[in-house]
Amino acid sequence: MKVKQLSVFLENKPGTLSRPVQILAQGRVNILTLCLADTSNFGILRLILRDWETAKSLLEAQGFIVKETDILVVEVPNKPGGLADILEVITQAGLNVEYMYGFTVKNENRALLAFRFADPDAAGVALAKAGINTVKASQLFQAMVG
Amino acid sequence: MSNHQSLSSSPRFHPVSAPDFLPGEQLRSLQLHRLKSMVQLAYDHVPLFRSRMEERSLTPAAVRTLSDIELLPFTVKSDLRDTYPFGLFARPMKDIVRLHASSGTTGKPIVVAYTKNDLQVWTNVMTRSFAACGVHEGDIVQNAYGYGLFTGGLGAHYGAEALGATVIPISGGNTQRQLMVMKDFGVTAICCTPSYFLHLLDQAAESGVDLEKLALRAGIFGAEPWTESMRQRIQALSGIKAYDIYGLSEIVGPGVAMECHCQCGPHIFEDYFYPEIIDPQTGKVLQDEEEGELVLTTLSKEAMPMLRYRTRDITALTRQQCECGRSLRRIKRISRRSDDMFIIRGVNVYPSQIESALLKVEGALPHYQIVLSRERDLDIMEVQVEVTPEVFSDTVGALERLQGQLSKSIEITVGLHANVRLVQPRAIQRSEGKAKRVIDQRKL
Numbered sequence: 001m002k003v004k005q006l007s008v009f010l011e012n013k014p015g016t017l018s019r020p021v022q023i024l025a026q027g028r029v030n031i032l033t034l035c036l037a038d039t040s041n042f043g044i045l046r047l048i049l050r051d052w053e054t055a056k057s058l059l060e061a062q063g064f065i066v067k068e069t070d071i072l073v074v075e076v077p078n079k080p081g082g083l084a085d086i087l088e089v090i091t092q093a094g095l096n097v098e099y100m101y102g103f104t105v106k107n108e109n110r111a112l113l114a115f116r117f118a119d120p121d122a123a124g125v126a127l128a129k130a131g132i133n134t135v136k137a138s139q140l141f142q143a144m145v146g
Numbered sequence: 147m148s149n150h151q152s153l154s155s156s157p158r159f160h161p162v163s164a165p166d167f168l169p170g171e172q173l174r175s176l177q178l179h180r181l182k183s184m185v186q187l188a189y190d191h192v193p194l195f196r197s198r199m200e201e202r203s204l205t206p207a208a209v210r211t212l213s214d215i216e217l218l219p220f221t222v223k224s225d226l227r228d229t230y231p232f233g234l235f236a237r238p239m240k241d242i243v244r245l246h247a248s249s250g251t252t253g254k255p256i257v258v259a260y261t262k263n264d265l266q267v268w269t270n271v272m273t274r275s276f277a278a279c280g281v282h283e284g285d286i287v288q289n290a291y292g293y294g295l296f297t298g299g300l301g302a303h304y305g306a307e308a309l310g311a312t313v314i315p316i317s318g319g320n321t322q323r324q325l326m327v328m329k330d331f332g333v334t335a336i337c338c339t340p341s342y343f344l345h346l347l348d349q350a351a352e353s354g355v356d357l358e359k360l361a362l363r364a365g366i367f368g369a370e371p372w373t374e375s376m377r378q379r380i381q382a383l384s385g386i387k388a389y390d391i392y393g394l395s396e397i398v399g400p401g402v403a404m405e406c407h408c409q410c411g412p413h414i415f416e417d418y419f420y421p422e423i424i425d426p427q428t429g430k431v432l433q434d435e436e437e438g439e440l441v442l443t444t445l446s447k448e449a450m451p452m453l454r455y456r457t458r459d460i461t462a463l464t465r466q467q468c469e470c471g472r473s474l475r476r477i478k479r480i481s482r483r484s485d486d487m488f489i490i491r492g493v494n495v496y497p498s499q500i501e502s503a504l505l506k507v508e509g510a511l512p513h514y515q516i517v518l519s520r521e522r523d524l525d526i527m528e529v530q531v532e533v534t535p536e537v538f539s540d541t542v543g544a545l546e547r548l549q550g551q552l553s554k555s556i557e558i559t560v561g562l563h564a565n566v567r568l569v570q571p572r573a574i575q576r577s578e579g580k581a582k583r584v585i586d587q588r589k590l
Contacts, residue, residue, distance in 0.1 A: 007540030009533050011569050037542050041549065042568050044540055063352075063571050065538045098541050116540070 001134040002070040002120050004052045009065040010036075010043040020045060020059055027058040032141065033103040035114070046101070048073075048114065050141040070120045073135040074127065076102075076111040086113070086132060093126035095119075105140070112140075160277035160309070162270065165417050166472045173473060176417055178212050180445035185209050185218070188451045191236035194229060195221075195453060215420065215443060216431055220454045226256040226396060235259050237449050247295040248395045258297070258395045259449035265304070267446050268398050271415045272305020275404035278413065278470075279364060279389040281335050283310035286361075288328055290338035291369065292318040292579055297399025298369050302337045305401065311335070318342065318578035321349045332361045340367040340376055340388070341581035344512050347383050348571070358385040366391050368400055370580040371459075371480055373498050375505035377409075379512055390479055396455055397442050403477055406470040413474040414463075418445050421475065422454070423463050426484055437462040439484060440477065458484045488584055490518060490525045495560050497583040500529060503559035507551045509537035515574045520588040527564045529556060532571050 010016045017036065024031060024047075032048045049055050052068065059066045076082045090097060096118035103112055112135065117123035124134060168176070186206040188195040198219040199205070208217055226234060231254075235242065243262050247255040260268065281287065287306040291298030299317055306313045316327055318338065324346055327333065336343065343365055350357055365380065368391035380388045392412045393400035402419050403412035414421050419442050423432045426439040440457045444450075461477045468476060482496035489495070497516060504514055513532040518525065529552070537548060545568060552566045575582070 005540075007538075009538050009545075009568075009570060011573065016570075039542060039546065042545060044542060044545070046540070060352075065533055065535050065571060067535070067538055067540050069540050 001072065001124065001136045003048065003073050003114075003135070003137045003140060005069050005071045005114070005116070006047045006049070006052055006056055006059075007067045007069060008045040008047070008059060010045055012038060012040060012042050016043070017045065019062075020064060023058050023062050023064075024049075024055055027054065029055045029058065032105070033114075035101040035103070037099065046114075048103075048140070050137075069116060072115045072117060072120055072123055072127070073140060074113045074115065074132060075135055076113055078111065082111075083113075089127065089130040089132060090115075090123075093123075093130070095123045095126060158280065158282055160273075160282060162273045162309070163277045166274060166278065166413065166415075166474055168417065168473055170473055173416060174212060177420055177445060180417075181212065181215065181420060181443065182206065182209055184443065184445055184447070184451050185453065187236050187448070188453055192234055192451065194225060194234060195451075212420075215422070215454065218453050220429065220441065220456050221452060222456050223256065223396070223458070227254055230254045231257040232259070234450055234452075236451055237261055242449050246297045246300075246395055246399065248297075255295075256396065258399075261448040264398075264447055264449050267418055268301060268401060269304040269308050271398065271401035271404075271418060272301055273308045274415060275391055275401050276306055276309050276311065276335075276366070278404050278406040278472075279366065279387070280407045281306070281309065281311060281364060281366070285311040285334045286314065286332055287311045288314045288316055288324070288331075288333040288336045290316055290318055290324060290336060290342065291400075296579070297393070297395045298337075298579075301393070301399040301401055302366070306337075321346060322353070325350055325353060325355055328362060329355060329360055334361050335364040335366065336362060337366045337391075339369045339577075339580055340365075340372040340380065341370060342576075342578055343367060343380060343384075343388075344376075345576045347380070348513075357383075362386050364389065366404075368392060371482055371486065371498055373502050373505065374479060375502050376512065379505060392459075392477065392480060394442075394457060394459075396457075397444055397452055398447070402442065406468065406472060408469045410468060411464065411476040411478050413468065413472050413476050416474050419443070420445055421463055421477070423461070424456075426456075426460075434463050434465045434475070437478070440480070460484055486584070488516075488518060488586065490527050491562060493560065493562055495527075495562065499560050500556060500564075501583075503555040504529070504531060504552055506555050506559075507548070509534070509548070511537065511552075513571075513574050515582070516584045518584065518586045518588050525588065527562065528567055529553075529564045530567045530569050530574060532574055533568050534571070 029051050035046045037044045056066050098116040100115045189206045241261050242259045244260040247257045289302050293299030365388045377388045389405045392403040403414040405412050422441040423438040432438045440459045442455050444452045459480045460482050461480045463475050482498045511531045515530045517528045549566045556564045
């Protein structure tokens with residue numbers, strides 16, 4: 001149940017984050033969540049959105065470098081040790097995580113984790129085997145408007 | 147011309163190229179004959195040349211053989227500035243039919259002049275330039291060199307026209323229109339600076355124009371130093387052949403030297419321009435194959451003869467026979483100029499060294515700029531490099547690795563640490579003419 005994510009290259013200087021966000025706002029594209037990885041030199045803006053194809057072409061038309069990647073989104077059970085259990089499965093399965101970040105969906109009271117695995121397909125199989133379900137894109141964007 | 151046909155492995159031989167194949171002995175006697183008249187003209191009509199020769203107790207009669215040219219004093223760019231605007235003209239204005247001027251980066255520009263004969267010679271060498279790389283009648287030439295005071299535009303224009311090619315005098319700039327014309331008019335050859343062509347390639351990719359599908363097959367690139375790796379990059383990206391043309395307005399404009407279809411360095415049109423290579427420090431004349439500063443003497447220029455002009459371009463002359471059969475010597479690709487050089491922490495660095503270091507790294511990045519600054523009395527070199535879709539990875543580690551590789555490659559090449567900074571596409575200002583590679587913010 002892979003979900004598409006967009007990664008955008010940003011220079012690390014004041015104002016660089018606002019431009020892509022403005023471009024998407026003007027194009028009326030809604031962002032489900034975003035995360036920024038940064039170094040002193042540059043940043044990578046990661047976005048999850050339903051209309052990722054529209055978003056990609058809007059950003060590229062303005063000269064941004066955009067890359068689409070497959071991520072897996074996992075719901076964290078709302079109980080103590082919920083996150084630890086998931087990470088344990090990943091460690092046991094020897095899955096290589098390139099990065100991850102957490103987010104919540106408004107009004108749903110769910111905690112979600114976005115994982116970028118080196119091999120998303122193998123990761124999906126391993127998680128399913130351990131009884132951990134990944135969230136489908138359609139479920140993820142259900143609550144979204146616009 | 148059948149005897150010439152056999153000399154040339156080029157599929158089409160143009161009669162205008164005949165002097166390119168003059169036997170060495172004939173070429174040298176022609177050069178000597180022309181050199182003597184040139185020195186006489188300069189001595190008789192240009193006070194600066196006369197006084198410099200008198201200082202050395204020389205008269206034109208001192209030049210009896212070609213190597214006697216070494217007796218003559220050098221001319222440098224500041225001589226043109228000091229005599230601004232018309233001080234080096236050897237003919238009255240009534241004989242002068244064209245003036246050009248070069249952009250002066252500091253102070254006044256320099257002015258150059260042409261008689262009718264000078265323009266004919268210029269057209270001749272430009273025609274031979276196009277013919278050398280296989281451009282011919284029936285070709286459609288998009289001339290994106292700037293028209294105006296800059297010699298590039300009109301020089302290429304008249305050469306291509308005289309050859310019988312169809313010239314599109316589009317001049318520089320307006321990249322979208324350039325692409326439209328290239329596609330709709332079926333352009334087969336383009337003239338511009340290599341950096342502007344890279345910019346065109348970027349724009350083509352963005353607008354979804356696939357250059358490989360167009361009729362374009364040759365690029366005549368010059369007016370700024372570029373490297374062999376840049377040629378490879380341009381050819382791989384566009385599917386065209388990229389040829390190096392060399393010239394400077396002080397001598398004539400473009401058309402002093404041009405690569406043939408073998409692409410192994412520009413042949414100097416030695417029947418009109420006499421080349422020497424000197425040690426830039428001592429002024430001593432070097433042998434063929436030795437690297438040094440190119441010095442040129444015009445052999446026919448009437449309006450503004452130029453004796454032993456120091457070009458500041460670093461290269462070497464080679465006498466090795468080219469496969470095309472031309473007897474004209476070649477210069478090694480000029481990828482640096484002695485005045486492009488900058489000194490950082492006591493080390494001499496040329497932008498071309500940085501360029502080749504960057505292009506050595508996988509996923510070569512063609513757009514770069516060097517920014518020099520000074521922090522607490524320490525020189526800092528930052529190399530800004532634009533990220534391309536091919537090298538962009540969505541993990542921080544991969545981009546940092548790329549940054550590290552670029553930095554290491556520079557360090558190996560020039561022996562200095564540079565901060566490599568990855569920047570967004572088009573963050574570096576594009577030039578429609580010569581690329582600005584170095585920004586020096588140091589206050590000395």
